[in-house]
Amino acid sequence: MRTLGLTGSIGMGKSTVAAMFAEQGVPVFDADAAVHRLQGPGGRLLAAIESAFPGTTGSLGVDRPALSAAVMGDPAAFARLEAIVHPAVAEERAAFLADHVDAPLVVFDVPLLFETGGDARVDRVVVVSAPEDIQRRRVLARPGMTEARLAAILARQWPDAEKRARADFVIPTGGGLDETRDHVRRVIACMGPREGR
Secondary structure, X not given: OEEEEEEOOOOOOHHHHHHHHHHOOOOEEEHHHHHHHHHOOOOOOHHHHHHHOOOOEEOOEEOHHHHHHHHOOOHHHHXXXXXXXXXXXXXXXXXXXXXXXXXXXXXXXXXXXXXOOHHHHOOEEEEEEOOHHHHXXXXXXXXXXXXXXHHHHHHHOOOHHHHHHHOOEEEEOOOOHHHHHHHHHHHXXXXXXXXXX
16 A cells, blocks of 8 residues: 655645545545544544633534634644644544555545654655645635634645645646646556555
8 A cells, every 4th residue: 555645735725636536546534524523513522622622612513713713823722732633533544544455545635744744654745736826815715714814824834835845746726627637647647556665
């Protein structure tokens, strides 16, 4: 099995690219989706999160705006949250690998792959990238997004240029979907079993 880390800053089109890998038959582990399950209704992290950050959970799971407000701009609080979430996500990742042990290639879709040292746990890294103006337009079109919130998110992420410099592959998403899909197919071909690290 070869492992490919998929990452990119907010608004770069990473979810679209992840879906394209899945369309090609490559199993994709979505770290964000795992977090949503763990923090959703009946999620197994709710009690620990509520204990650490009172008033941030309810019957529908984590109140994401409330939790974001509790940790944004507070590195110590953010570290406490990560200490709750990261081990549980690692368990989900291990279960995913066990479920796909016979797959020749799997993708780990992790937004903060470089920032958390996750690039050391995969064979190769692909970074999804788009021009800054397209990125901003995409992100600011999201419900509830503001310039201030975008700035806070980007402050936690490595700059796009640094990610691209560290990547084994870069998939541009500023063009059409067919062009992006062609890049995905080329990455899959390059990740064949005979290619070594």
